[in-house]
Amino acid sequence: MKERWTLRRRVTVLCIVVGGLLGVVAVLAAGTAAATRGQVDTLADRAGPLRSDSEELLTRLVDQETSVRGYAVSGDVADLVPYNDGRVREGELLAHMAELAAGHDVLLARLRDVSARSAEWRQTVAEPVIDAVRSQGPAAGQILLGVTAREKFDTIRSAVDLLEVEIQGFREDASNQAKESSNILVLLLIAATVIVVVAGVALMVSLRRLVIVPITDLAESVRRIAGGDYEHTINMDAAPELARLAHDIDGMRRRIVADLGEVREARERVEWVNNQLQSQAEELLRSNRDLEQFAYVASHDLQEPLRKVASFCQLLQRRYAGQLDERADQYIAFAVDGAQRMQRLINDLLAFSRIGRMTSGFTEIDLNAVMSDVSGQLESARQYASGEITWGDLPTVEGEEALLTTLLANLVSNSLKFRHPQRPPRVHISGRRDGDEWEITCQDNGIGIEAEFVDKIFVIFQRLHAKDAYPGTGIGLAIAKKIVEYHGGRIWVDPEVSEGTAIRFTLPVTTSPARSDADAELDDKTEVTTA
Incomplete structure (x- = not known):
């Protein structure tokens, strides 16, 4: 032949x-x-x-x-x-x-x-x-x-x-x-x-006669097998390559029949593992909700007795100041200070637990307007430190205005608080587009952060200084991190800054076409607030 x-x-x-x-x-x-x-x-x-x-x-x-x-x-x-x-x-x-x-x-x-x-x-x-x-x-x-x-x-x-x-x-x-x-x-x-x-x-013409028609017949045989007819034998009178392909497919059919039982068993095991993972995920979600609810309830229920303790301590301080000995006045002052610090800690913990749980929905927020509001809130602190707050032309993003205001206020407030003792503080907020994200930077000329502590400052209640050196509860940057992550971004300290501190965070670029065109490039215009 x-x-x-x-x-x-x-x-x-x-x-x-x-x-x-x-x-x-x-x-x-x-x-x-x-x-x-x-x-x-x-x-x-x-x-x-x-x-x-x-x-x-x-x-x-x-x-x-x-x-x-x-x-x-x-x-x-x-x-x-x-x-x-x-x-x-x-x-x-x-x-x-x-x-x-x-x-x-x-x-x-x-x-x-x-x-x-x-x-x-x-x-x-x-x-x-x-x-x-x-x-x-x-x-x-x-x-x-x-x-x-x-x-x-x-x-x-x-x-x-x-x-x-x-x-x-x-x-x-x-x-x-x-x-x-x-x-x-x-x-x-x-x-x-x-x-x-x-x-x-x-x-x-050649492909139709030698390829398309034989492949059509082969596809029909494959569909029969895929439909469950695993006993259907594939034979083909075609070009040598297609004949070998048909023989290989028939061999694959035989292997499928042999391995089908093992595949069923493996699928059942995978389904059991998936069910276990689903149960664990649901349990973790319930645990997180319970934890947030506990933090909210605990901080809320502690407010009333703590207010009573603080009120009576302040009443003792006002009414009996100077009538007891010096040590008694000092003890009362310690009690008042401790109660007030405890109130601040509870309030900060309450604010931390509310992030992402009590939401009003995302809207388009102009960060320039937010910075104007933040500058007004911190005007007295800026004047006290004889500093200045500046910002470049910032973008419009999607988010919650109250949370973004808190975020920027915490960053600027920290820059004014941790200022260098030998120079007035200067804080500048700038923004630039990086792909599908806006990168916002808060740059100051303060005391800076050592490289070994850059990962610790975002931990709740983590402080790098004694409470007598700088006031605060140590939760501000933890709140800032939670707000940024709630908005789908990330926050970090730039370790390459030679003077002061640069904290950068990202926010997704808004999907609004009109805003995408308007925010394509940021101008270099700067609004300055000085003493």
Whole structure:
């Protein structure tokens, strides 16, 4: 039995034949295109400049003749300037035209004829007239400018006319050759198109008979197996490659039948694990809710007894101050201070627990307006520290205005609080776009943060200084971190800042098309609040 051609062999032979034909067409087209390009270059780089040079040459010759006649009338040497300039330019033009006409004997002969007639006119007419005017005056020069002199110059005109006729013929020959080459190139492109179309049709017919129909039958068999008929045997009379594919698929069917039991068992185990994970996730969610509720209830229920303790301690301090000994006054002051600090801790804990739980929904928030509000809230602190708060043109984001105000107020307040003792505080808020996020930076010139503590400052109630050195509960940056994460961002301390502290956080870019266009770039305008 004769061995059947494989599909690869059939396609390879077809590609070689088509490739050979297209290669021949491509070689012919490349040669024709090169010829066309050379003819177009001749038109653009030689014929066109030759024509413009011939026109300028005639103009320069006429300028010389007019200049000589003007000098013969006036006797003024200034009238000879066009004559002298024309001679120089005439030489340049003749040299340039000779270079462009290289290889064209008739054009070169015409150029030599023009040059010879021009030299003869200057020798027999122009120079004698100039010498006569210089030695005998204008009248002597005018005598020499008779009919003979005009006829001499007319021979130059005739020579230039013949030169222009020859240039026009040169240009038309190049144009005709370019057209012929273009027509040949179009025919070659048509031939290539015909070859490609015929090859495509042949390939499509072959693929349908050798590939599409067998693959359709194979797909039908695969669908039967996928539908549950695992006992259906796949046999195919097709190209060797497809026959081997059908045999491999049938082998896969047999393996599927063998492994189906194990797959069912594995799926049951995976489902059991997924159920366990789902239960743990639900339990974790309930635990988080209970924890938040506990923090809220605990902090809320502690308020009443603590207020009572603080009120009575303050009452003792006001009523009995100075009536007891100094140590008793000190103890009462400690009690008042402790109760007040405990109230602040409870209030901060309450605020921390409410973030993300009591929400009014996200809206578009202009951070410039938020910073104006923050600056007003911290005006007394800024004046006390003799500092300044500045901000660049900030973007509009989606979020809760109250939370974003708290976030920026905490950052700016910390910058004013942890100021350097030897310089007034300067706080600057800036923003830039980084992909799908806005990166907001709070930069100050304060005491800075050591690198070993940059990961600890966002932990709740974490303080790096004694409470007597700087007031506060140590929860402000923890609140800031929770607000940023609630808005889908992240917050960190930039360790590369050399002076002060730079705390950066990100917020997602708003999805509003109008705001996306308006916030495409941030200006460098800055609003400054100073003492």
